[in-house]
Structures are given as C-alpha cells and as structure tokens.
Amino acid sequence: MIPQHDIPAQLANLADRKRSKRKLVALTAYDYPSARLLDEAGVDVILVGDSLGMVVLGYEDTTFVTLEEMEHHTRACRRGVSQALLVGDLPFQTYESPEQAVASARRLVKAGAEMVKLEGGSEKAGEVAAIVAEGIPVMGHIGMLPQQVREEGGYKKKGKTSADAERLLEDAAALVQAGVSAMVLESMVAGVSVEITRNVPVPTIGIGAGEGCDGQILVLHDLIGGFPWFRPVLAMQHGDVAGVITRAVNAYAKVVRGE
Numbered sequence: 001m002i003p004q005h006d007i008p009a010q011l012a013n014l015a016d017r018k019r020s021k022r023k024l025v026a027l028t029a030y031d032y033p034s035a036r037l038l039d040e041a042g043v044d045v046i047l048v049g050d051s052l053g054m055v056v057l058g059y060e061d062t063t064f065v066t067l068e069e070m071e072h073h074t075r076a077c078r079r080g081v082s083q084a085l086l087v088g089d090l091p092f093q094t095y096e097s098p099e100q101a102v103a104s105a106r107r108l109v110k111a112g113a114e115m116v117k118l119e120g121g122s123e124k125a126g127e128v129a130a131i132v133a134e135g136i137p138v139m140g141h142i143g144m145l146p147q148q149v150r151e152e153g154g155y156k157k158k159g160k161t162s163a164d165a166e167r168l169l170e171d172a173a174a175l176v177q178a179g180v181s182a183m184v185l186e187s188m189v190a191g192v193s194v195e196i197t198r199n200v201p202v203p204t205i206g207i208g209a210g211e212g213c214d215g216q217i218l219v220l221h222d223l224i225g226g227f228p229w230f231r232p233v234l235a236m237q238h239g240d241v242a243g244v245i246t247r248a249v250n251a252y253a254k255v256v257r258g259e
C-alpha cells in the first residue's frame, strides 16, 4: 500500500477545515500535468474522477469507465501530487458487495490514491464500512449520482420534495455512521446541502449544491473550458483552453502551409 503522504495528518487537516470554516478547494485531475498544476496552485483535494470517462476518454457517460482506466489515471496523477489529498473514484459496478468494494479500493490505493470515493447513501453503508475497516479512508457522494444516469434517464437535481430531502439527510447520516471522512453533495437544493453540512461532522464538498457546503468541487475541464461540446449548467468557467488549443493549432497550420 502506497501512502506517499501522512494519511492521518491529511484526515486531521480535513476535520480541521470543517472546524475552522476555511473552505476546501477541490478539483478533478486526470493526468500528470493537470494534477501537478493543481497541486502547485494549492488545491486542497484532487479527485481522479470517473468524469474522465467523458472529458478525457470520450464515453457517453461514466458507466463505461473501468477500474483499469481509473488505476492508469490515478498513477499518472500520483506522480504530480505532493501536497493535496489525492482521491480515487471507484467506477460503476466495482463496489457491488463489501468484498468487491475492498478489492477495488485496494487497487486504487495501490495506484496512489489516499482516499477512495463511491456513489450512494444508506444502500452503500456496508461497502463503505468494509473499506474503512481496511484502513482506507472513504469519501461519500450523494445527491445526483452520475453513475445512475441511465437508470434515472438524465441528470436530475435532488432534494426538491420534503421526502427526497429527508432521504438525503438519512443517507448523509448513514455514510457518517459507516465511517466516511468527507462527502460530495452533488446537484441538490441549496437548503438541503446547508442542512446536511450542519448535521454531519465531516466536510461536505458541493457541486451544484449551493454555497453552504464546507468546500466546492468542479470538473477541471468545465472550469477551464477544456470540453466545449458539453457544459453543465452547474459549472463555473474561468478559462478557454479549447479556444487556446484551436488558435495555436490554426497558427501552426498556417506556418506549415506557408499561408
């Protein structure tokens, strides 16, 4: 098993950040240069997200991503990260039982992850507890779950009814009980994420869940404009990498063609 960092110190830092209310800055990365740039910029948490299925590998959604692909990209990111907490995302159908979850989590840790993330609430408490019992920290993920996109027929905001909000609060509590060290709250009504953040002792990291979480995460390509064919409404864009590449390629082509 890896540990390149002092994991207990990383976890203590996460807990401190909840206490101190200094917001956690989290982003995804999928390769060495992006991970290193984020690390050097002082990002707190770097997630090798299975969103790489769309923004790097060109799949339609995250359900096509394999554990082998996640290991490959986690290894690349590991080489670029020396400060941030590096989290590896368990892909679709690789944590269907506690035994499978532990085996998959071990592989991501071997590839360099210091924490693994998985999607789901109460129904995944057994898998979370089994991974935690192995000494591997877990980040939960509730709200809109991209790995359920085909089952749900789209990406839908959560917590709109009081029953749904109640279920999200129960899911958050079940994840805490199972031992998560942090949790992502994706695409949910802002009031619900505030309520969860108030109720759980671990940091909440929001995406499309309002400003009341303990931190925020974004898909790097959405932030930097690196995937112009699809921009989720919840994304904040502060760059135009696609434009930079296109302009550089056009300039190069002109030079080569003598135009």
Ligand code: KIV
Pocket: 028, 047, 048, 049, 050, 051, 052, 089, 184, 207, 217, 218, 219
């Ligand atoms: O895969 C991913 O990038 C994620 C984030 C959106 C939280 O799960």
